[in-house]
Amino acid sequence: MTAREDWWYDEAAGPLVRPYAMVRGRTRPNAPDLHLVTQVRVSAFASDQTSLTVEHREIMALCTRPLSVAEVAAYLDVPLIVVKILLSDLIERGDVIVQNSSPQIPDRDLLQAVLDGVRGI
Amino acid sequence: MVFVGSDGQLTVPTAVKIVIAGGFGTGKTTMVGSVSEIPPLKTEELLTEAGVHVDDLAGIEGKDTTTVALDFGRITINTKVVLYLFGTPGQNRFWFMWDELATGAIGAVVLVDTRRLDSSFPSIDFFEHRGIPFVVAVNCFDGAQLYTVDEVRHALDLDEAIPVVLCDARDRESSKTVLVGLIEHSMNRLAAV
Ligand SMILES: Nc1nc2c(ncn2[C@@H]2O[C@H](COP(=O)(O)OP(=O)(O)OP(=O)(O)O)[C@@H](O)[C@H]2O)c(=O)[nH]1
């Protein structure tokens, strides 16, 4: 068993106790438009963090630069559903800003920019 | 919800994605790693033991769950655009993940191992049926280049319009060329409609 599995699949406590506790019993994100690549970052008006949990604060520390929901989940090492719920809290508080769209098929200009970018790496 | 721009200062880049698909062990993770600017990351979706996607934790407490892992990499295009590359999960039963991955994607690279051509049929079917642009990249495992591009095209029953290229997923330049080919293919498709 890896260290990761170890901390959220707790054999003594049973499966999923940890992620469930982490979101304090909340079951679904109240910001439903969070997808794998949705970009999030800390807002310029982040409020007082004293009432935040450790996990929320970890997200705040990570997202001083824009990251995708998938990256936040990977760096925190928690399942996507859990990170979506935690991010929802921060978005609601105005501490985190989010890309205002679901994934869209890129238009020609965007594809050209991606093409130039990939050629340049 | 606070949206981009409403605070007047900070913005977030536009995110785009490319799916790296193909059968089990065809080099998907290798290709993601060879072009990504960060070591490939891993993120996990929760499933019930029966394989049903968990998008709501209600009633899940104490139940047995399993996870499906996605690996992905990142290429920062410029300050306004970031590209993500997602490797599909090896097991085909996780189609719900494929749907999420494919939605809004630039397109897909379907990696093919000529020793096991049939393992890539489900990927090709998936992208064909959804009308998502894709290219087929034949990963040249050492000494395994048994067929020409035309033979692969024929064996996979691919339309003439679908690009088929040879590649070495371990090689950055080779993987880059595959991605460039896919983006150009996507642009051509856009121009055609
Ligand atoms: N010789 C050779 N070996 C390769 C190449 N690409 C990948 N491999 C090797 O093939 C094996 C499988 O590659 P992965 O990148 O893990 O394949 P995958 O498609 O991600 O596999 P799953 O996620 O398990 O389906 C690894 O041992 C790689 O080192 C290649 O172009 N040539």
Ligand SMILES: [Mg+2]
């Ligand atoms: Mg893999």
